[in-house]
């Protein structure tokens with residue numbers, strides 16, 4: 021079968037290999053069969069291995085849903101009665117975590133920092149010191165809206181110093197930027213199959229400390245479908261998801277994991293880095309400015325500012341590229357209009373070189389000045 025290859029430069033889902041696409045085409049199977057439960061066991065162990073967790077300390081719990089389900093699950097399930105959540109917030113995804121706290125009516129502190137700066141650790145510590153009832157600290161590793169890399173290791177150390185657990189949204193770094201749950205002081209991290217793993221949409225997972233999940237059995241239950249302990253317990257007892265899993269996505273994820281371990285953590289990160297540098301080179305040559313200081317970027321997402329040119333029209337440029345197999349993604353960072361080019365997915369440097377040929381053609385076609393003006 022010949023499937024058209026598109027280069028997705030949007031922040032997920034990402035470009036997948038044909039072998040991952042084809043892995044979804046399997047004989048029909050009822051997911052309650054032992055054969056299927058067996059597949060999920062290996063999958064759960066591999067997900068822990070990617071972040072260097074030991075199976076005696078960490079487990080993974082799968083959910084059917086997009087990545088946001090993980091944030092929801094972790095926050096609503098891991099807060100003991102009478103305690104508070106601290107969200108270290110410098111972007112859209114941590115703001116989403118704050119909204120989840122609001123929706124469940126969970127006591128929380130929204131510690132806001134500018135979106136183009138790393139959080140001030142002294143302020144984080146001050147809040148922890150003054151609020152001994154904080155039981156959970158949450159932040160985002162790579163704020164995908166801007167591409168800033170947050171100091172999770174340091175934030176995790178502070179959380180632990182003050183007796184709180186640390187949950188991190190690693191959706192846009194997991195299986196790309198190397199993560200070590202021990203060294204990075206992570207109790208819970210998370211991702212969905214469609215980003216770093218380069219699989220399909222519909223499967224998300226939390227990797228976290230088994231002992232804390234077991235302890236959370238007695239915490240207030242705020243959701244029926246999205247409770248971490250209930251899903252974990254069902255897996256442990258039966259090997260299955262509590263409710264219907266995304267069957268074909270599970271097959272694709274297993275293939276993607278095989279390809280992940282074949283490529284290797286280091287080689288994969290080196291490839292993403294090559295792509296990221298090629299994106300920067302291309303943008304620099306055209307004169308685009310990025311939002312986040314280069315040395316504070318996570319190496320996966322570049323946010324470029326719209327040029328100040330009356331001919332600039334993101335939609336037109338997008339459509340020109342899209343028709344030629346390249347997807348770019350718009351975004352707004354506070355009041356600045358931006359677009360994003362991401363280094364996720366089964367792509368390499370040559371794809372970026374090809375992309376910039378097309379992108380330059382689009383700028384020329386619509387008479388946008390090169391180098392771009394600000």
Ligand SMILES: *Cc1c(COP(=O)(O)O)cnc(C)c1O
Nearest residue numbers: 032086087088113164189191192
């Ligand atoms: C993609 C992403 C999510 C999940 O978003 P969905 O729209 O639910 O897929 C969560 N956090 C981060 C940091 C992300 O990049």
